[in-house]
Amino acid sequence: MTENVLQPTGDQVRAFRDRATGEPISMLNLLRFKPKAVYEDGRESDLSGEEAYQLYGEAFNEIMGPKGARVVYSGEVRGFLIGEGEGAWDAVAVIEYPSTQVMLDMFRNEEYQKAQQHRAAGLVGQMLVECGAGFSFG
Numbered sequence: 001m002t003e004n005v006l007q008p009t010g011d012q013v014r015a016f017r018d019r020a021t022g023e024p025i026s027m028l029n030l031l032r033f034k035p036k037a038v039y040e041d042g043r044e045s046d047l048s049g050e051e052a053y054q055l056y057g058e059a060f061n062e063i064m065g066p067k068g069a070r071v072v073y074s075g076e077v078r079g080f081l082i083g084e085g086e087g088a089w090d091a092v093a094v095i096e097y098p099s100t101q102v103m104l105d106m107f108r109n110e111e112y113q114k115a116q117q118h119r120a121a122g123l124v125g126q127m128l129v130e131c132g133a134g135f136s137f138g
Contacts, residue, residue: 004125
């Protein structure tokens with residue numbers, strides 16, 4: 001079973017912190033956009049959910065790029081070749097962080113917190129999968 005949500009639970013954040021190795025990590029983002037952006041403060045918006053999320057992405061790159069985070073890949077989901085779950089996600093992104101701590105610090109960053117309004121306005125929810133060293137393809 002999968003469920004798109006907006007924020008991690010406290011237990012998930014603690015487990016994420018406890019897995020820290022000091023090595024770089026990558027986060028696989030599976031994203032589901034709202035048809036129309038809905039801001040929590042009730043402001044009117046003609047933006048689609050995807051457009052609101054793009055504003056978040058621009059802010060993310062400005063804030064986190066200097067800290068060593070980088071988007072490795074992003075693109076739209078076109079369909080499944082293997083497995084089930086068609087329509088569960090609209091887009092994917094792989095973002096690399098220099099360490100778990102850099103990502104944890106991001107959550108406390110005031111500028112990042114301000115950018116979260118666009119993320120929340122644009123997303124139905126997402127799945128965020130932590131990936132790290134330990135498997136080699138080939």
